[in-house]
Amino acid sequence: MTLATIGTSSTGSTIDGNGTFSPASPATPAELVRRATAMVPALRARTAEVDTLARLPETTIRELDEARIFDLMVPRTHGGLQTSVRTYMEVVTEIGRGDGSAAWACALINICNWMVAALYPQHVTDEIFAAGGKIRTSGVLSPRVAKVRREQGGYLIEEGLWGFNSGVYHAQWDLLGIPLVDETGVAADQGLALIPTEQVTLLHDWDTIGLRGSGSTSVSVKNVFVPDERIAALSAAIEGQYASAHLGGEALYRTAFVPFLAIILVFPAMGIARAALELFLQKLPGRPIQYTWYEKQAEAAVTHLQVGEASAKIDAAQLVIARCVDELDASAARGEYMDVETRARIRRDTGYAGKLIWEAVDILATASGGSLAGSRNPFNRIWRDARIANLHGIVCPTTNLELFGRILCGQVPNTPLV
Numbered sequence: 001m002t003l004a005t006i007g008t009s010s011t012g013s014t015i016d017g018n019g020t021f022s023p024a025s026p027a028t029p030a031e032l033v034r035r036a037t038a039m040v041p042a043l044r045a046r047t048a049e050v051d052t053l054a055r056l057p058e059t060t061i062r063e064l065d066e067a068r069i070f071d072l073m074v075p076r077t078h079g080g081l082q083t084s085v086r087t088y089m090e091v092v093t094e095i096g097r098g099d100g101s102a103a104w105a106c107a108l109i110n111i112c113n114w115m116v117a118a119l120y121p122q123h124v125t126d127e128i129f130a131a132g133g134k135i136r137t138s139g140v141l142s143p144r145v146a147k148v149r150r151e152q153g154g155y156l157i158e159e160g161l162w163g164f165n166s167g168v169y170h171a172q173w174d175l176l177g178i179p180l181v182d183e184t185g186v187a188a189d190q191g192l193a194l195i196p197t198e199q200v201t202l203l204h205d206w207d208t209i210g211l212r213g214s215g216s217t218s219v220s221v222k223n224v225f226v227p228d229e230r231i232a233a234l235s236a237a238i239e240g241q242y243a244s245a246h247l248g249g250e251a252l253y254r255t256a257f258v259p260f261l262a263i264i265l266v267f268p269a270m271g272i273a274r275a276a277l278e279l280f281l282q283k284l285p286g287r288p289i290q291y292t293w294y295e296k297q298a299e300a301a302v303t304h305l306q307v308g309e310a311s312a313k314i315d316a317a318q319l320v321i322a323r324c325v326d327e328l329d330a331s332a333a334r335g336e337y338m339d340v341e342t343r344a345r346i347r348r349d350t351g352y353a354g355k356l357i358w359e360a361v362d363i364l365a366t367a368s369g370g371s372l373a374g375s376r377n378p379f380n381r382i383w384r385d386a387r388i389a390n391l392h393g394i395v396c397p398t399t400n401l402e403l404f405g406r407i408l409c410g411q412v413p414n415t416p417l418v
Helices: 029-045 045-053 058-066 083-097 100-119 123-130 232-240 257-263 268-284 299-336 338-365 370-372 378-389 397-408
Strands: 137-140 145-151 156-160 173-182 187-196 221-227 229-235
Touching: 029 083, 045 378, 058 100, 083 100, 083 299, 100 123, 100 137, 100 173, 100 187, 100 221, 100 232, 100 268, 100 299, 100 378, 123 187, 145 173, 156 173, 156 187, 156 378, 173 221, 187 232, 187 397, 221 397, 229 232, 232 257, 257 299, 257 338, 268 299, 268 338, 268 378, 299 338, 338 378, 338 397, 370 378
Parallel strands: 137 173
Antiparallel strands: 145 156, 156 221, 173 187, 187 229
C-alpha cells in the first residue's frame, strides 16, 4: 500500500492521497504498522525539505498525529494507545524505512511520553494528558550546564544548557536532567524536571550531516522554578520505583527504565538499515562494476557476498533486539523488575545490534561505488543517518560491551545507568 492509494484499507480505515487515516478502524498493532508503512513514500519524498529545515515539516507531524504514532506510550486512561514495546519497535522501524529522522523523533517523543506517564504522580499526568490536543514530550537526561538551587516546594533552575534535545520543536513539554541539590547546594541525586517548552529557549544549533530532521537542537533555561511534583529522581526510576501508583496494574508502566530508554534508540536504525538494503537492490539491475568485465553488478560473486553479509547483519540485529523487546514486555507483564545483569545485557545487545546495523549499511554503501559521493544520492543520506544514529552515548558498543563484561567478571558497574 502506498500513499497514492485512495480508498479503504482491509481493516476499514480510510486512507487518502496524503496518508490521512480516519478513526474508522481500531488502532490494533497490525493496523498501526500498516499506517506506518503507508507513510513511507511520503516520508521519502520530503527528505530534501527535512534536511533544509533541520526538523520535521509540520505536514509530517500532522500525519504522524493523525496516524496516532505519537500516542503509542500514552495511557489508555488518557486516550492513548498504550501499546506493547514490540509494537513500538515495529511501528518506529517502519517509519525509519521512510526517514530515519522522523523515526528518531517518534522514538524519542514516545519514550518521553512514557516517562511522563510512569515517573510522575497521577495529579500531574492528569493535568498534562488531559490538557486537550496531542501531547508530545521531548527530553535530555544529562545537562551540559545546570546551576540549581533548592527552594521551598521545588527547585529553581538558575541556569541550564542541554544538547541533543530531539523532537523539542514539536513538543509541549520537556524532560530536562538536573542535579537534585540540598539546601547547602550539595547534589544528592539526579532528577528529571518536567518543564513546559514555552519556558525553554531553543538555540537552533542543530546543523549535522545526518538525522538532520530529528531537530535535536540545544536548549537553555534561565530562572525557571520547577515544583517538587514535576521532579522525578533518577535513582528511583533506575530501580523501578515509579511514582505512577495509579498505573501499577498496567504492565507497560512497569517496564525496566534504563534498558527501555536504551533499546528504543535502535528502532530507527533498524528501519534505516532496511531502507538501505531495499535501495541497494532496487538500484542493482543494470549497474556495472567499473574497470572489470562485469556489465551487471548483480552477476558478480563479490556482490552476492556483500549482500549476503549485509542482510545477515541486519537480520541478526533484528533478532537480537526483538528478543530484548519481548523480554521487556514479558518481565513487565509478570510484574518482575529485571535484575541488574539482565538490564546490562540488554544494553550490551543494544550496542552490539547498533554495530551490526552500521556495518551492514557501510558494506552496502561501499558496494555502491563512487556514486555514493553525490550529495543528492539517496543512499548517501541513508549512510549518514545510519552513522549518526550509532553515535549516541547509550548505544555506543564499546561502552555497553564493557559494562556487561565488568558484571560477568564480578566487578561493579561503572555507571548508574543500568
